[in-house]
Amino acid sequence: MGPCYLDTRHITAEQQDDLYHAYLNMAPAQTLKWIENGKGPKGQPVEVEGTEPYVVGGHTASGFWVATNRETTVHGLFAAGDVAGGAPQKYVTGALAEGEIAAASMAEYLAAAKGTASHEEAGEDELMLQEYEAYLAREPGNLTAEQLEEAMQKVMDEYAGGIHTDYRYNRSRLTLADEKIEHLESLLPQLAADGPYGLLKIYELRERLTVCRALIAHLLARRETRWHTFGENADYPEQSPEGLCYINSRFENGAFHIYRRPLIKGGHYEHTHQ
Known part of the structure; x- marks a missing residue:
């Protein structure tokens, strides 16, 4: 049954600003939608919907077993962001940082493996x-x-x-x-x-x-x-x-x-x- 709402109309302006920043890291499209509509969570309840459990993701601490250079247990296969296991709540900024680490590591790997x-x-x-x-x-x-x-x-x-x-x-x-x-x-x-x-x-x-x-x-x-x-x-x-x-x-x-x-x-x- 639905729709289902989370009543956020009681939050302060400061708490609403905190939510804008949090969702820019977790789900940027949500913050952009609030701004585009001219109504944030303080102005109207937030509609919520059940979704599937994540196979991998920031909430699950699951994914591929990786080293600090983001190489998996398969030589030459690198994983970053949600796919890299064991580090929960990385979200967007963490995934970008891990992607940069993995990309640099891949470049080093390919340079070392060239012609071999x-x-x-x-x-x-x-x-x-x-x-x-x-x-x-x-x-x-x-x-x-x-x-x-x-x-x-x-x-x-x-x-x-x-x-x-x-x-x-x-x-x-x-x-x-x-x-x-x-x-x-x-x-x-x-x-x-x-x-x-x-x-x-x-x-x-x-x-x-x-x-x-x-x-x-x-x-x-x-x-x-x-x-x-x-x-x-x-x-x-x-x-x-x-x-x-x-x-x-x-x-x-x-x-x-x-x-x-x-x-x-x-x-x-x-x-x-x-």
Whole structure:
């Protein structure tokens, strides 16, 4: 039911100014909308709407395991902003700073690696090119990337703790979600691309389906409810002392292997690509 409002009309002018600045960092479009309409949160209630839990993001402290130069455990793959795990509430300014760190690190990596490509890497490039050409040469069929994306969203919403279930999930529904996502992955070779942008959409969808399976694997691994309202594990509704750890995973031989790592408080830590 809706609409639903957060009554902010009682705030002071100073508090409204603070909100303008906060949202410039979190969601700049909201501040611009307030200014454009000539009415801020002090002048009218703010309409709010439930949304999906984030797979990665400033609120979740999740993402890829990165070193201080933002290189992931995969050599040559760098992550920044929301994708870089373990640092909550980075928002816009933090993401920009991390992007600059990652870009400088990538430039250094490429300069050091120039002219060092192996025969194995060259063979991988050729296989990738053949895969691209197959999508571009295929005649359009009954399935489109947009249809598979919509099906993916529906599966995650209804079976993996989306808004449809009030962010609640359990083992049986997660297991079913993984089966359905795997089925969608099996349909990818049927897609056709009508150009570079169509090819981009197919590969974006493929990566998102992989992320879906990673999320499901991590939800199954946490036998607790760590953050209420963000996600409710119906099988394990309470927090667990054993849950105070990082849940990491590696995708190997078609499956996600879960690793639990202790929280690092203070000191210095770097991953070792293992």
